Amino acid sequence: MGTSCCHSSPALPHSFFALNLKNCLSLSSPKASTRGVHQIRALNVKVMQEDMVMNIPHVLSVAGSDSGAGAGIQADLKACASRGVYCSTVITAVTAQNTAGVQGVHTVPEEFVAKQLKSVLSDMDVDVVKTGMLPSINIVKVLCQSLKQFPVRALVVDPVMVSTSGDVLAGPSILDIFREQLLPMADIVTPNLKEASALLGGLQLKTVDDMCSAVKSIHDIGPRNVLLKGGDLPASLDAVDVFFDGENIFELCFPRIKTQNTHGTGCTLASCIAAELAKGSPMLSAVKVAKRYVQTALDYSKDIVIGNGIQGPFDHLFKLKSIALNSFRQWAFDPSVLFLYAVTDSGMNKRWGRSITDAVEAAIQGGATIVQLREKDIETGEFLEAAKACLKICHLHGVPVLINDRVDVALACDADGVHVGQSDMPARMARTLLGPEKIIGVSCKTPEQARQAWIDGADYIGCGGVYPTNTKANNRTIGLEGLKTVCLASKLPVVAIGGIGVSNARSVMELDLPNVKGVAVVSALFNRECVLAETRKLRTVLREKPAGRK
Numbered sequence: 001m002g003t004s005c006c007h008s009s010p011a012l013p014h015s016f017f018a019l020n021l022k023n024c025l026s027l028s029s030p031k032a033s034t035r036g037v038h039q040i041r042a043l044n045v046k047v048m049q050e051d052m053v054m055n056i057p058h059v060l061s062v063a064g065s066d067s068g069a070g071a072g073i074q075a076d077l078k079a080c081a082s083r084g085v086y087c088s089t090v091i092t093a094v095t096a097q098n099t100a101g102v103q104g105v106h107t108v109p110e111e112f113v114a115k116q117l118k119s120v121l122s123d124m125d126v127d128v129v130k131t132g133m134l135p136s137i138n139i140v141k142v143l144c145q146s147l148k149q150f151p152v153r154a155l156v157v158d159p160v161m162v163s164t165s166g167d168v169l170a171g172p173s174i175l176d177i178f179r180e181q182l183l184p185m186a187d188i189v190t191p192n193l194k195e196a197s198a199l200l201g202g203l204q205l206k207t208v209d210d211m212c213s214a215v216k217s218i219h220d221i222g223p224r225n226v227l228l229k230g231g232d233l234p235a236s237l238d239a240v241d242v243f244f245d246g247e248n249i250f251e252l253c254f255p256r257i258k259t260q261n262t263h264g265t266g267c268t269l270a271s272c273i274a275a276e277l278a279k280g281s282p283m284l285s286a287v288k289v290a291k292r293y294v295q296t297a298l299d300y301s302k303d304i305v306i307g308n309g310i311q312g313p314f315d316h317l318f319k320l321k322s323i324a325l326n327s328f329r330q331w332a333f334d335p336s337v338l339f340l341y342a343v344t345d346s347g348m349n350k351r352w353g354r355s356i357t358d359a360v361e362a363a364i365q366g367g368a369t370i371v372q373l374r375e376k377d378i379e380t381g382e383f384l385e386a387a388k389a390c391l392k393i394c395h396l397h398g399v400p401v402l403i404n405d406r407v408d409v410a411l412a413c414d415a416d417g418v419h420v421g422q423s424d425m426p427a428r429m430a431r432t433l434l435g436p437e438k439i440i441g442v443s444c445k446t447p448e449q450a451r452q453a454w455i456d457g458a459d460y461i462g463c464g465g466v467y468p469t470n471t472k473a474n475n476r477t478i479g480l481e482g483l484k485t486v487c488l489a490s491k492l493p494v495v496a497i498g499g500i501g502v503s504n505a506r507s508v509m510e511l512d513l514p515n516v517k518g519v520a521v522v523s524a525l526f527n528r529e530c531v532l533a534e535t536r537k538l539r540t541v542l543r544e545k546p547a548g549r550k
């Protein structure tokens with residue numbers, strides 16, 4: 001019994017994360033053109049530590065300086081630092097600015113902007129360029145030329161035109177060059193309502209419906225993705241941003257935080273998107289993490305007082321005060337990790353005489369892409385120690401570890417996230433406790449639950465039981481039809497669960513539902529003599545091409 005029945009071979013390298021200390025060099029990919037970034041894996045500044053090479057993702061901010069340090073280059077530096085990303089800078093203008101407004105602007109000559117761009121881009125491996133204040137047509141031109149000469153993996157354009165205080169930072173004469181040159185090179189553009197209206201020739205934007213048409217019109221100008229920020233929409237309880245990836249529109253709703261300290265939110269959001277992209281996150285995940293980060297920072301800073309003006313800065317580095325700094329994980333959630341989702345069960349491990357760590361190690365060797373520790377009947381202390389040991393093993397292979405039900409245990413061991421059900425801690429509360437970047441999964445059996453999971457800030461849905469199961473008592477089976485119904489209503493990626501194993505996993509995948517990213521399995525892996533062999537078999541089945549497809 002136990003895993004000794006199997007001869008474990010070295011695990012295949014898992015490449016789900018941007019920062020995988022062992023694998024990071026092999027993840028490096030040659031630079032793509034400025035357009036076309038989805039998975040950015042290679043990270044740059046190399047820090048030699050004994051035999052370990054650590055790559056740090058790198059954003060170059062091309063923006064103006066804000067002497068009050070709430071927005072502009074200063075905000076970008078703080079946002080990137082807070083997200084664990086290196087940030088170099090090219091300064092396009094120096095503004096005399098405080099919480100009352102902008103008192104003066106000194107534009108940097110374009111030749112000197114070009115010089116700064118060359119200095120950075122010719123020497124450092126920049127992953128993502130983020131632009132802010134671009135105060136002259138010629139500065140936009142030299143930027144576009146530099147990006148053609150030194151392509152990077154992604155371009156994030158915050159089309160800054162007017163400061164939050166209402167001062168003009170780039171006049172309407174800039175619009176043509178934005179439309180003709182810069183936006184067509186952008187992977188994402190993040191206008192607010194006024195900027196979107198200016199880009200669309202003065203079109204009025206008053207409702208979420210107006211925003212939904214506007215993102216399509218802006219997309220037609222050329223950027224691959226558009227995030228239209230609706231913070232200035234006439235007062236409603238929630239702030240709604242609209243994201244369009246060229247195919248689907250997503251309304252991203254967040255409760256409005258009552259605070260005066262909103263100066264620099266636009267710069268911070270764009271920098272944070274750039275930082276997440278530099279770490280390797282897919283675009284929608286990057287946008288969602290960035291939104292949550294800004295939201296958390298605003299909430300944390302709502303009562304701070306800096307300056308005497310009407311609009312104060314907020315604290316980007318709130319995490320330094322509340323969270324231990326020993327967290328090594330810096331990656332963002334990539335839905336493809338749901339592919340082969342191994343869920344442990346203490347009862348099964350006891351029955352087969354193996355420890356949780358042995359079981360997890362074997363599942364990883366067999367190809368599990370994410371692990372959930374579902375330990376219903378062990379003491380908290382024992383659970384915590386086992387979780388820490390599993391995290392060590394899993395992180396060596398770039399595999400994330402989620403904790404079932406126990407947000408306290410996840411916090412204590414700095415796990416990668418949690419999975420909660422409908423009667424567990426609500427996902428929204430778990431998100432508040434865990435912060436913006438941890439992975440949160442929610443069990444859903446109905447379209448309504450799926451919609452709520454999205455609103456609550458979940459990253460994925462666990463949907464089932466798809467087939468009857470003995471692992472979870474009194475669990476209603478929803479069948480393939482139920483899975484389909486939830487998937488069609490869900491904006492989130494979905495993992496199917498319940499009675500799934502080698503014999504039926506393909507039937508789930510062959511439903512061909514675009515948001516079903518994989519299967520979550522307990523007994524077919526862990527209630528077996530050899531966890532490694534069973535996991536491997538399941539991986540082979542999942543990888544099989546559907547009949548009739550080449």
Ligand SMILES: Cc1ncc(COP(=O)(O)OP(=O)(O)O)c(N)n1
Pocket residue numbers: 341343372374404405419420421422423424441442443461462463472495497520
């Ligand atoms: C991936 C995944 N999906 C669903 C569940 C079930 O969670 P829940 O409904 O909270 O039930 P318990 O697992 O806590 O019994 C899951 N664990 N994982």
Ligand SMILES: Cc1ncsc1CCOP(=O)(O)O
Pocket residue numbers: 464465466468469470471472475497498499500520521522523524
């Ligand atoms: C936890 C859970 N949630 C819905 S079904 C289920 C049990 C899945 O276990 P198994 O893979 O053994 O059917």
Ligand SMILES: [Mg+2]
Pocket residue numbers: 404405419420421424
């Ligand atoms: Mg639960």
